Amino acid sequence: MTTAQSENAATETRPLDETALRVSVVIPCLNEAENIEQCIAAARGVLERNGIPGEVVVADNASEDGSAELAEAAGARVVREPRRGYGSAYLAGFAAARGDYIVMGDADLTYDFNEIPRFLRELDDGADMVIGDRMKNIHPGAMPWLHRYVGNPLLSGFLNLLFRTGVSDAHCGMRAVRRSALPQLALRTTGMEFASEMVIRAAKEKLDIRQFDIEYHPRGGESKLSSFRDGWRHLRFLLVHSPNHLFILPGAVMALLGALIALTVVANINLFGREWDLHALIAGALLMIVGTQVVALGLCAHAYGTYFMNERDPWFDRMRARYRLEHGLLLGGAIALVGLAIAAVIVIEWIDRGFGSLGEERLAIVALTLVIVGIQVFFSSFLLSILGLRRADD
Template sequence: MGQPLVSVVIPCMNEEKTLGSCIGKARQALERECLEGEIIVADNSTDSSGAIAKSMGATLIIPQKKGYGNAYLEGFRHARGKYFVLADADDTYDLNETPRFLAPLLAREADFVIGSRLRGEIKKDSMPWLHRYIGNPVLTKILNWLFKTNISDAHCGMRAITREGYEKLGLRSEGMEFASEMIIEAARKNLRIKEVPIAYYPRQTPSKLHSWGDGWRHLRFMMLYNPTPFFYIPGFLLFTLGAFMTLTLAMRGNVETTGLHSFILGSMLAIIGTQMVTTGSYMKIYGILNNKIEKKGLTAKLLDYHSLEFGLLTGILLFIGGMTLGSDVVLKWISSGYGSLSEVGEAVISWC
């Protein structure tokens, strides 16, 4: 058997009612266009889905771990085609439309094609109101804003990509965030992306999506790639405001009588801001080490060996300064016979 031109990869999890229809439509579409193809079903079902795939001549793959991303990653590892088509096994996407996804790739007009349900037709009862008008549009807009893309439906499950394009992406996500990772990496690697309006049909079985949980996974994943608007900017603003309030009140003196509550609030804002910036830094370093973020600019300098030495020395000096100031407060407290002490400003600053 020769090498197929197209590999249709279908992840499956207990879809015995619809898998056969999906395989049949995919095969008919390829035969109608005279395209040599293979159909790969990455199956982790406990029902008869696997038996149906085998009986219809599809290549059955059993991923070692469950998960939307794991199913695709395992399927792609076995795919032999020059072009990959991705679609769900629930028959919500019409695989008869496969040629429309392949056409821009075959014409070399695009490297990556993604369907758009929002620019196509959403059949009645096929998409919950929350997903259609809030979840999907909001997450798509955030993705477009963060990564300079122009996608209308970032979570559409029917897609097509060239093998060469896929190999550039280095995808690793195991869960539903695989859909976001694919678009983000395509934008990072400068793949030519094109959208195809499609119809979206109702499921015949209960959905496996978890609206809030899966939505958070997508958002958390985008934070990993670009923590600046989520942590750096708000953290810096909080720290600046808190430090300004704290230092202004400390310089006025008599904090205990003139603005104790404002002083405590300022110190809390400064600490929260510092923690947010630190969290953003951890996320950015993790992203760099896992090849999700480019190592450049200030972060690259901070990761330099000499910068790390400087940071360590600075941290030690700040620690010693805080301990010295704090020790002075403790000594005054001891000398007062462990009674009441009017050193709130000095104590808070040393703690910060």
Template sequence: MPTMNEEEGIQECIERGKSALEMLGLTGEIIVSDSSEDRTPELAAELGAHVVTPDAAGYGYAYRYAFERARGEYIVIGDADTTYDFEELPKLFERLQRTDADMVMGSRLDGEIKSGAMPPLHQYVGNPLLTQFLNVFYEAGVSDAHSGFRVIERDALNHLNLHSDGMEFASEMIMQAAERDLDIEEVPIVYHEREGEATLDSFRDGWRHVRFMLQNAPGYLFTGPAIGLGIVGVVMMTLSLLNRPFAGVFFGQHTMIAGSLSVILGYQIGSLGLFSAVAAEPIRSPRDPVTEWVLSRFQLEHGTTLGLAVFAAGGLYTTYLVARWVQSGYTELPIVPMNLLAFTALVLGAQTVFHSFFLSLLGTSVGEA
């Protein structure tokens, strides 16, 4: 139990935790990972809890600090503010044993939320949306991703490379479990009104979850938008080059300009996704065919050759257009869409060359042969 000034609820939580162990007929220890300024640690120690004091701040760090000191075969986590009834633990443990799952979570959204226990903004907007994001990005398949009441096998926990210090720890545990194909089960639980003052900042902590999920899923943050921008840009450029009305609309020079910028922007964003997959080691790397090929087979020479070829094509056509302009006595202006096509090739070719060198400098399997 991570605690920060929970003297109003800590005793009830510990008593209910002891009761759950008795109902299960199991032995165990209750670890309170405390950063309080009130009597929380004294009250917990009086009831026989093992109180530890993390040497750094943060909700996630408090859990990670306690995990290193836990000795049990199964690890149960939950807040010490009476929102979770630890006497419901047998339901979670029974599901874990019956399904041979790696982790079982208590689902508040599929269970019962007592009046006043959760703000409507959290119940109907925040938690469902964050859960949906996590399910889309990481295919977790859970109904309540941010429930803090969980039981996990020690061996499964050891497979998770948890690093978060803050509230995003709740998301990270599910994200890593899903990415490592751990079996996650859920059971409905009752969520109660908390004792003591809440420390959650709805928008700040919600944003931290969203930011953490996006930073660790560059395929959605970078690659998806890049592909979309690229397709839109190519279509716009093609319509402009055809110089014919389509569906009664004529797409001219302005369409070509917008299409060129869209292609260049999409290429740049896609490159960021590739760089992040190589250098940042996100929880879920992009899985599109281009990224997978680059990560497994790409060499510096491949990128520089491709980039120089594209740059040369754009350069040759630009040279041709300039020569015609000079021969005409500087009166025959080149067609703007064709100019933009050549300039786009020049920009993309140059970017490919320099991006290839940057990838080689990242010092991973991408780069030198």
């Protein structure tokens, strides 16, 4: 998005009497009575000292320890969101924010709000989203060993493997974003995975994302993060938003490996110094059938993302441009026909032998596998086409 476009979008969403509000510091809060006043004082102090016209919005998640009242008394505008979750809190806070820029930070004193001007400078310089990187400056006791050396590096690494965002610390909670970029991000997750969603969506939309090192301090009060539940929520989010890595790649590898195994057996190839027979062929058949099924599921997931969720994937777009329903039907039909032809040969031989005993187990397995795979391709093509019907409606 160009600067001119973002300026237009900002003016469109901004009420007339608040044209001067430059920054909203949005703080999600769940039972942070110990810290919330200090956080608000820090944020307000930075805005005042630097002459930045802004507000502090606390998105309270139905705290039961009086956090919301403390926040109001400390001069924050409090938005109440009864639906629990880090993402829910932020979505409510974003909806209420009035500043051109939004700065995000936890209500637990882990982040230094004195860094706000640095974040704003990057936005002024044209960035759409700015994110801190805590990993080099973690103060003693600020992050448990499991998160520092296992959870964060693994999840950030996996996120970048799948989505190539270039963000080093994808779960850092201190960020800033141009408010006009929010409609484009279309954020919707409710839990801690919101942190991943924001980074992935920004990268997919090719926004200008910048990062710099910040310090991470030990938190006051109790952590709301649950290592395994929230770790899993992040991982789950990454997987369900990447059909290529979840389905297409593993499915294609399985199907290909299965086909190679089947070929080795049928062609009597001596691999690793031994012969491969029926048991290997059964394993190969299983891999071919399951692999095809998984690839078909991946294509349907892509179709759902494209037609229902407005999530485009360049690879799937190219596939759509190149292949139509009829291609799938022809491919599936041809594969099934080859299988049926092999089955027919076996039956003819059986008749020839006067319905006596047969020794064509290998060919029978190959025929059966091809018929199954062909039928899968044939009907999956129809299903893909049905999912694509929405395109015509739109």
